[in-house]
Amino acid sequence: MFSSVTLSILGALVLASGAAAQATAPQYGQCGGQGWTGATTCPSGWSCVVSNPYYSQCLPGAASSTPTSAPSGPSSTPGGSPTTTASAPGSLPTLASGNSFIRAVEDPNFHQYLRSEVINTAGDAVLGDYTTAAQFQIVDGQLIQMVPDGSKLYAVVEARSDPSVMKLKMSWSTTPASGDNAGTFMWSGDTVEWSIPTIQRPQLNAWLVCPDADGNKDVYINLGPYDYNTPPGCADETIHAYTGATPTP
Template sequence: MRSLLFGLSVVTAVSAQQTAWGQCGGLTWKGAITCVNGYVCTFSSEYYSQCIPGTAAPSSSTAPTTIATTSKTSMPTTLATTTSSGGAVPTGSDTGPGTTLQTGYYWIRAVAAPNFHKYLQTKPIYLPGTAILESYTTAGQFAIVDGQLVELLTPTTFLYANVIASTVSGATKLAVEFKTAKNTYGTFAWSGDALQWSVAGLSRPNLSAWLVCEGQSLWVNLGSYGYMTPAGCVDQTVSLSL
């Protein structure tokens, strides 16, 4: 288990850097795979990654060891479930897994300004409610299991990130709420260390694109990253952190 003050570091040796908004990866890509200062290479599809605004975590000589610990095989494949018929969850902010990272779980944080190193959590804390990005001191701990983004409360109690389908034609974003019930709309996945969400029948330019809007609430971005951002929101990518 690791202290909350440590983050994931990735170091890649390359001979050149890609310019802002340029391509930096893909199955047939043979050019630069790192970006100029202030930009991060972000996965869009197996054929295309792009340099978007953001800041990578500081490099570390222990990066190879850290990266090895983030493989999907280290994540829990099953979860114990509460036996309460009412789906009881903790009732106050003094509950939850604490500030020491539990085995098989990860913190999830933003990697671009103005929310750089703001952490995913619920509002109210450790209770069903809105997904937000806020201080590391109240960060939740998460795993992806069978396409569900699961927040750990106790060894037998969990919350699930639910993406709320829009009933509005031409919607540009989708709300994310944590509930005691599992998500039924789409699936969550890791792409490297980036959090993604997708659903059959809905095409998104960038599966790693998110928005942070009023009240620090987290939304699925249905548009292109950094283009025609909805009023009151900022573009964001979020990544796992050890």
């Protein structure tokens, strides 16, 4: 038989479990996933959206008190497009299967992460804070930013106007790169490289990070030269894949 003390403890545990299930998760907070024992209700006007079988998140939208059913099996299949986890102030993106974060590993941009200037939209490619890191794949020579809503952004490199131009700006487009804006992205170990038949580069993994007038750290292909010949205000960088569960500072 259970003692009165044991019954009291069991009752307290049941009440605590029920309270956790009934609590409201914060905006952009976790609200479900395999093994999740916390709150599963989102604030009014927010819904619990499945990112992968292990993580659901409160995102703006129609209110929902329970998370959408998680898919059975992996979040991606060979040749498919894994879903990414949305990032928001105060939270960290969770890396989806098959994706990589991309970051610089040297000062002055140590552990600054590749993304769009305006997060998850077409526009300039920049390095930003780890809390806003985007996720990527390289497929058929295209560097693809995997947007949380399931869409894709493609890296586009500006065409070289003449041989005197020694850096080419990179941006994100809703359509794949082609022609003079294409070239080929590839991994060399964990390093991102870029090449194009019309340009001979001393180093295929050389990049420049140059702040614009607003302080955004714009990303360029560096055609050379390097080190002491780096353009004023810019940093000569390499950028690398990082496949930890979440980005680190």
